Amino acid sequence: xxxxxxxxxxxxxxxxxxxxxxxxxxxxxxxxxxxxxxxxxxxxxxxxxxxxxxxxxxxxxxxxxxxxxxxxxxxxxxxxxxxxxxxxxxxxxxxxxxxxxxxxxxxxxxxxxxxxxxxxxxxxxxxxxxxxxxxxxxxxxxxxxxxxxxxxxxxxxxxxxxxxxxxxxxxxxxxxxxxxxxxxxxxxxxxxxxxxxxxxxxxxxxxxxxxxxxxxxxxxxxxxxxxxxxxxxxxxxxxxxxxxxxxxxxxxxxxxxxxxxxxxxxxxxxxxxxxxxxxxxxxxxxxxxxxxxxxxxxxxxxxxxxxxxxxxxxxxxxxxxxxxxxxxxxxxxxxxxxxxxxxxxxxxxxxxxxxxxxxxxxxxxxxxxxxxxxxxxxxxxxxxxxxxxxxxxxxxxxxxxxxxxxxxxxxxxxxxxxxxxxxxxxxxxxxxxxxxxxxxxxxxxxxxxxxxxxxxxxxxxxxxxxxx
Amino acid sequence: xxxxxxxxxxxxxxxxxxxxxxxxxxxxxxxxxxxxxxxxxxxxxxxxxxxxxxxxxxxxxxxxxxxxxxxxxxxxxxxxxxxxxxxxxxxxxxxxxxxxxxxxxxxxxxxxxxxxxxxxxxxxxxxxxxxxxxxxxxxxxxxxxxxxxxxxxxxxxxxxxxxxxxxxxxxxxxxxxxxxxxxxxxxxxxxxxxxxxxxxxxxxxxxxxxxxxxxxxxxxxxxxxxxxxxxxxxxxxxxxxxxxxxxxxxxxxxxxxx
Ligand SMILES: Nc1ncnc2c1ncn2[C@@H]1O[C@H](COP(=O)(O)OP(=O)(O)O)[C@@H](O)[C@H]1O
Ligand SMILES: [Mg+2]
Numbered sequence: 001x002x003x004x005x006x007x008x009x010x011x012x013x014x015x016x017x018x019x020x021x022x023x024x025x026x027x028x029x030x031x032x033x034x035x036x037x038x039x040x041x042x043x044x045x046x047x048x049x050x051x052x053x054x055x056x057x058x059x060x061x062x063x064x065x066x067x068x069x070x071x072x073x074x075x076x077x078x079x080x081x082x083x084x085x086x087x088x089x090x091x092x093x094x095x096x097x098x099x100x101x102x103x104x105x106x107x108x109x110x111x112x113x114x115x116x117x118x119x120x121x122x123x124x125x126x127x128x129x130x131x132x133x134x135x136x137x138x139x140x141x142x143x144x145x146x147x148x149x150x151x152x153x154x155x156x157x158x159x160x161x162x163x164x165x166x167x168x169x170x171x172x173x174x175x176x177x178x179x180x181x182x183x184x185x186x187x188x189x190x191x192x193x194x195x196x197x198x199x200x201x202x203x204x205x206x207x208x209x210x211x212x213x214x215x216x217x218x219x220x221x222x223x224x225x226x227x228x229x230x231x232x233x234x235x236x237x238x239x240x241x242x243x244x245x246x247x248x249x250x251x252x253x254x255x256x257x258x259x260x261x262x263x264x265x266x267x268x269x270x271x272x273x274x275x276x277x278x279x280x281x282x283x284x285x286x287x288x289x290x291x292x293x294x295x296x297x298x299x300x301x302x303x304x305x306x307x308x309x310x311x312x313x314x315x316x317x318x319x320x321x322x323x324x325x326x327x328x329x330x331x332x333x334x335x336x337x338x339x340x341x342x343x344x345x346x347x348x349x350x351x352x353x354x355x356x357x358x359x360x361x362x363x364x365x366x367x368x369x370x371x372x373x374x375x376x377x378x379x380x381x382x383x384x385x386x387x388x389x390x391x392x393x394x395x396x397x398x399x400x401x402x403x404x405x406x407x408x409x410x411x412x413x414x415x416x417x418x419x420x421x422x423x424x425x426x427x428x429x430x431x432x433x434x435x436x437x438x439x440x441x442x443x444x445x446x447x448x449x450x451x452x453x454x455x456x457x458x459x460x461x462x463x464x465x466x467x468x
Numbered sequence: 469x470x471x472x473x474x475x476x477x478x479x480x481x482x483x484x485x486x487x488x489x490x491x492x493x494x495x496x497x498x499x500x501x502x503x504x505x506x507x508x509x510x511x512x513x514x515x516x517x518x519x520x521x522x523x524x525x526x527x528x529x530x531x532x533x534x535x536x537x538x539x540x541x542x543x544x545x546x547x548x549x550x551x552x553x554x555x556x557x558x559x560x561x562x563x564x565x566x567x568x569x570x571x572x573x574x575x576x577x578x579x580x581x582x583x584x585x586x587x588x589x590x591x592x593x594x595x596x597x598x599x600x601x602x603x604x605x606x607x608x609x610x611x612x613x614x615x616x617x618x619x620x621x622x623x624x625x626x627x628x629x630x631x632x633x634x635x636x637x638x639x640x641x642x643x644x645x646x647x648x649x650x651x652x653x654x655x656x657x658x659x660x661x662x663x664x665x666x667x668x669x670x671x672x673x674x675x676x677x678x679x680x681x682x683x684x685x686x687x688x689x690x691x692x693x694x695x696x697x698x699x700x701x702x703x704x705x706x707x708x709x710x711x712x713x714x715x716x717x718x719x720x721x722x723x724x725x726x
């Protein structure tokens with residue numbers, strides 16, 4: 001399993017050649033400088049253009065300010081971060097050292113015993129090779145390329161060069177610049193013309209996907225008339241020692257193509273997750289983001305879709321759960337650049353135990369976006385007085401024939417609904433859980449079965465403190 | 469088997485006295501009808517028996533099989549015996565009707581989950597009996613149901629949960645004649661020596677299909693008259709206003725049969 005497995009630090013020794021070569025890299029420890037970047041690139045035997053891109057991005061990163069909006073990032077010390085870590089540094093963690101709350105959660109949401117250690121980072125590998133092998137053959141026979149981005153750079157450098165950074169320039173924001181400078185891992189997926197990848201790709205690799213790198217770089221290209229349903233991430237808590245995760249994801253949806261990209265993240269609450277995700281949807285294509293943010297200390301993530309072709313459709317369906325000491329600042333951006341483009345944003349959030357979830361969104365109709373349509377819906381449930389939520393929608397409309405609908409509701413669990421359920425014999429906690437599950441149902445029903453079941457259990461478990 | 473006894477019940481809603489000393493006894497196996505003008509306190513009585521926190525008991529007791537239930541929580545009452553078909557059933561999107569009823573059955577079964585297959589079979593049979601479209605099992609609980617569909621769904625829940633004591637608050641409102649007959653069929657199917665029922669209604673019409681053992685008339689937060697089924701028929705002819713006069717009531721509101 002050479003391709004996918006390099007997203008796991010456990011295997012990169014095989015991939016990246018002799019460790020001796022790269023010793024200096026590891027000894028640089030915390031912090032970042034040009035030499036670190038050169039060493040990373042050299043260790044991976046990258047082409048010169050990639051190194052140039054990295055170095056250029058590093059310059060940009062140094063000159064760019066931190067985001068001027070949203071959550072407090074002042075506690076991140078960018079000089080204290082390990083930008084590049086050897087596999088063994090990461091895996092050498094005893095099961096005993098994994099925090100109890102993480103272990104309890106594994107138990108409560110029913111993560112199989114065999115997977116727990118792997119997810120917690122105390123086992124290097126999870127045995128799923130047989131399944132993987134079959135799927136890999138199946139994908140290859142359809143001409144689909146599905147491997148980690150590092151391997152793709154080696155095996156299909158021209159393809160990577162064609163798309164890498166074309167939607168998200170390093171100059172987009174400070175963390176996109178940082179990612180471009182130091183990226184490692186991530187997924188590359190190419191679906192050829194008129195090929196339909198019918199199984200949700202990656203759901204078979206749930207377990208492999210549970211461990212993601214700090215600065216992942218993901219590229220997805222769905223060629224004309226093709227379609228793909230890609231699922232990544234993990235409902236189970238992802239115990240990370242690294243406190244900063246800054247991924248970049250670029251998705252190209254060509255004419256008449258379809259892409260659904262589902263992500264579930266449940267980082268442990270020491271993590272800052274600052275992601276940049278962008279898609280381009282060409283004529284009559286459809287791009288759908290399905291995004292669940294269940295963990296982290298701070299998440300800043302506003303996936304965008306550039307609707308560049310006439311008749312393109314974009315949608316974002318997201319949930320955020322924010323508990324104690326968590327701030328989810330998420331949303332979406334829909335940029336309409338062509339006629340008859342449609343977009344939908346449905347954002348659902350639950351705040352409990354003093355957590356905070358904000359929605360930040362942009363709908364833009366440029367002059368070319370004749371007869372554009374957009375619908376935005378933000379619903380939040382606040383479980384207690386200490387929790388909070390706000391919405392920051394921005395509309396930037398240059399046309400006169402478009403329509404925008406915007407609805408936002410912040411509520412508590414309805415007493416009348418609770419009473420109704422109780423009148424049938426359900427106790428307070430069960431009734432509240434049912435109402436929350438019902439609230440999230442538009443999201444959960446879009447997930448592959450095993451994700452949906454786990455998500456239900458996780459939310460129930462997270463809610464227990466709030467609803468006694 | 470449930471015997472309901474209400475003694476001198478005085479209830480406030482939003483600081484206002486609504487029930488002014490209600491006395492009522494329903495024996496096991498009996499169906500009682502409670503009639504009266506709008507705003508007279510019929511729903512207040514129904515909700516108070518269920519334990520709705522919006523209604524405050526100022527005085528009196530509610531006894532069920534010799535046990536005062538006024539301190540019991542809503543869900544405890546439900547698990548013990550009481551079922552209330554509400555005048556305005558709530559909508560809860562995202563929870564399927566079937567899942568909800570199953571959860572309610574589980575809750576009544578003391579932690580023993582009710583086997584899914586027999587449950588689904590029973591649900592299907594009852595839905596057929598009540599002529600409910602099978603698709604409604606998977607629809608959100610009352611979500612976007614019409615008024616009449618919600619009422620029928622209340623009866624479905626009653627038939628599935630099989631309570632010993634059911635209160636049906638205006639189960640007939642908003643029903644056309646065919647739907648009314650179906651709802652009546654559901655209530656009659658529950659009839660047994662171990663089932664007692666209080667049917668709140670505005671009209672005599674329902675009572676043609678579900679013949680009550682006793683009819684009570686409520687006015688101004690009190691039961692002012694009780695009798696056999698003929699009381700309802702008489703009332704239909706005379707109207708509440710006339711009854712009010714003959715009773716010499718001092719009420720000044722809610723005196724029309726709309
Ligand atoms: N939750 C409540 N808060 C305040 N007043 C209420 C409430 N429920 C009912 N009432 C008042 O109590 C009176 C009786 O209402 P209700 O019991 O619904 O009458 P009925 O069911 O006989 O039509 C009305 O005046 C109504 O406005
Ligand atoms: Mg009423």
